[in-house]
Amino acid sequence: MSKLIMRGVSKAYGATLALRRGDLTVEAGEVHVLIGSNGSGKSTLCKVLAGSVRPDGGEILIDGKPVTITGPHAAREHGIGIFYQELSLAGHRTVAENICLPDMPGGIFVDRKALEIRAARYIALFETVAGEGFSAEAVVENLRADQRQLVEIMKALATEAPITIFDEPTSALDRAQVDRFFDILRGLKADGRSIIFISHRMDEIFAIGDRVTVIRDGETVGTENIADTNPAAVIRLMVGGQDELAAGASAPPAAATDRKAAVLKAENFSGKGFANVSFEVAKGEILGFGGLHGQGQSAVLRAIFGANLAAGGTITLGGSAFTPSNPRTAIRRGLAYVSGDRSRDGIIQGRPIIENATPIHYLRQKLQLARPAALAARVKPALEALHTKFGGLSHPINSLSGGNQQKIVIARWLIDRPDVLLLDDPTKGIDLSAKADLFSLIRKLAEEGMGIVLYSSEDAELLNNADRILVFNGGSVRRELTGADRTRYNLYQAAYEAA
C-alpha cells in the first residue's frame, strides 16, 4: 500500500486554474522528486498537502485511508511536515527555539531543558558542516543565509513526520552541506519515511531521487523511476507538445535589427543576486530574460533602473556611459521600468487615474503646473493605445481591475517615449485580454524603434514575444537562444542545468 496518494487534486484562484489534475503517489521509504516549470502547479500541490491551501476537488489518501486536510495543524496530525522555500524563521529567537517552534515542549511554560535536548539532536546532524558561529544559542538573524537554511531543514526534520516535503531546500547550501543533507535523507529513507523533494537542479534530482513526477500546466503528466530515465527525458516530459507553440507561426521572426545601434549595453554587470551579466539590446529588439523565478532577472533590471544597488560592471545607454544611481536619473536618461508588483512599485492608491498616469510626464517635461485639460489630452491617447477601460480620468485607480491598473502604470511611460523599456514580469496577475493588449503594444513600440527587455515568469509569453532569450540560472546568463533555438526544450534545459 502506498504511503500517500493524491488523485485529481484541483485548485483555482479566481479565474486562474492553478492546478487542474494533480496526481502524486509516494511510497514509504522513497525520495520522490516533484518537478515542473514556473507556475506549473507543483507548489500548489504541496500547499494542498501541507494544509495551507484548501483544494477545490480531488482526494487524498494516507496509508490507504481518505483524509481531509483542513489546515496546517491538521496536516501535522496526519503526519505531514514541510520545509518552506520562503524562510519562515523567527529572526530574534535562537536556533534551538526555532527548531522546536512547531511543537514546543512543555505546557504553558516552555520546558527549556527538553527544548535544548531535542534541538541538540538535530544540530548534531550538521555539526561538521554548519560553519562558524552556529550553535543552539545563536540568534537566527545573526546567521548566514546557508546557516538559516540549515535551521529551516532542522525544523522540518524535528517534526519527525512520516511524510516530509522539502521545497527547494538546498538553494543556499554549499557542496558539503548538501552532501550531509543527502546522507540524512538516505537515513530517513532507510527508516521507511517518505520524502517529497522539489528542486530545480538536475544533478541533485538524479543524486537523491528514487522517482520523479512531472507536472505541466497544472496536470501530472508522468512519473518515472530515476534509474530508468535521464535529464533530457525529464525535460522533454516537462515540455510536452508545447514546443510547436513556441517556434510555430505565432512566434515572431527575429526582428530585423541593426546590431550596431545598441540602445542598452551591459558589461560584466554585477550586484546582489547576479554576477557578470553582459548583454546588448538593439533598437527595435525585444530581448527576453528567461529561466526559473529569482535567478537574477528581476535584480538585473532593477539595478539598471537604479532601484537596487549595482556592485560592478558598466552600463552604456545610447552609446554613452551610464551609472545607475536612482530611478529619477534613469528616467531622465530615457529608461523605463514596469514592475509586476504593481501594488508595491506601481500604483498610487486612492489617487485619480490621471495622477497615476502623469508622474513620468511631469519629470520628463519638468512641469510645475498640472493643467487637467492639457494632461488629459496627453493621457487619453496613451490609455487608448492599451485599450484601457476606465470610467473617467478623475476616478480613483482603485476602481479599476488589476489588468486595467497595470495598463495605467504602463501608459505613464507612453506619453514621453523612453529609449529602453524594462519589463519586469509585467503580466503577473492580470487577465488574458490585458496580456494580449500589452504584448501587441510592446511589439508596436519595438517596431517604432524602442529597445525592450522583457522578463517573464511565463515561458510561453517569452517564447512568443522575444526576439532573443537569455536564460538566467543562478544569477548569471547560462545560455542565449536565438532564431529556431527559441524552444521550450532549450529554455528548460538551460534553466535546469546544474548551476
Next chain:
Amino acid sequence: MTATTQTQGRAPSPMLTFLKQPLVVALILIVALLLLGETLSPGFASAQQILRLLIVAALLGIVAAGQNLVILGGREGIDLSVGGVISLSAIIAGNVMNGADSAIVPAVLACMAAGAFIGLINGMGVTLLRIPPLVMTLGMLGVLQGLLVVVRNGIPSGFAAPGLSRFVTQPFLLGLPGIIWLWVAIGLLMAFMLTRTVYGHRIYAIGSNEQAAYMAGVPVRAMRISLFMLSGVFAAITGICLLGYSGSSFANVGEQYMLASIIAVVFGGTPLSGGKGGYTGTMAGALLLVILQGILTTVHIDESGRQMVFGATLLLLMLFYGRGRAMRG
C-alpha cells in the same frame, strides 16, 4: 477580476464623497457650537465675538496648513515642533521689531528663515538619519523649549510694531483684519497647490505609496524635507501674528498649538496615515476647535482643562476615523 470589471461612472468619486463628509459634519458642528455658546452666554455669537474667533482661528489655521502638509506626506509624518517654532518666532519678531514699524519686514524675514531652518533640520533627521518624525520633532520641540529658557530666562522682552498689531486686530478690508485675508489667501494657495501643481500631486503620491512614487522618479527625500520646511515657515508666520495679537511675546506662547494643529488636520479629514485629505477641511477644523475653546472659556474651564478636552477630542476622532484607516492599511 476580469477586464470588464469597473465601477460605474458616478459623478463625484467615492474618495471625494468621503472627503466631503467630515467637512459637512464640521460645518454643522460649527453652527451648532455657536448656537450653544450663544445660549450659555448671550453675546457669544455677536459679530464682534465672531470676528475675534475668526482671528484666533486664523492663527491656528496658518500653523495647521504646515501640519497638514507634513501629515499628507505620509510615513507617519507629523510635526510636534510647531509650538516651539511659534514661541521662538514670536520672540525673534518682538526683539527685531521692538515696536518699530520699519523693522517689520526684516523681522518677518528673520522669523521665516528660522522656521525654514528648523524645518530643514527636522526633514534631514527624518529622511537622511531615518529618525521617526514623532521622535525627531518631539526632540526638536525639547531643544527649542530649552533654547527659549536659556535666551529669555522667562522674562518677556520685545513688543509688536503697531503696524503688525493693526494687521492682526484692526479691520483692513470689508471690516476684516489683514490676518483673515492672509488666511483666506493661504487657503486658496493651498487648494491650488494640492490640486493643480505637480508639487501637490507629488505630496499625495509620496503619502499614498512612497515606493511607487520613488520608482516614478519623485524626489522623495527632497519632497519630505521641503514639507517640514514649509511647516516651519507656516509656524513662524503664526508666531509673528501671535505677537501682533498679544502685543508682547512671552515664552511658550505657542505651546497649545501642537495638539490643536493636529486635531484641526485630522478633524478636517486628513488621516494621520497621510496620502489623502486637503486643507479646506483643516480650515473648518481650526474654526471648530477655536469655537469649542471659546465655549470652554465662557463656562470657566481653564487652560489645563481645555487641553484635556482637546486631547480627548483627538482620541475620539481617531476612534471615529479608525475604520477608514484600517481599510487603508
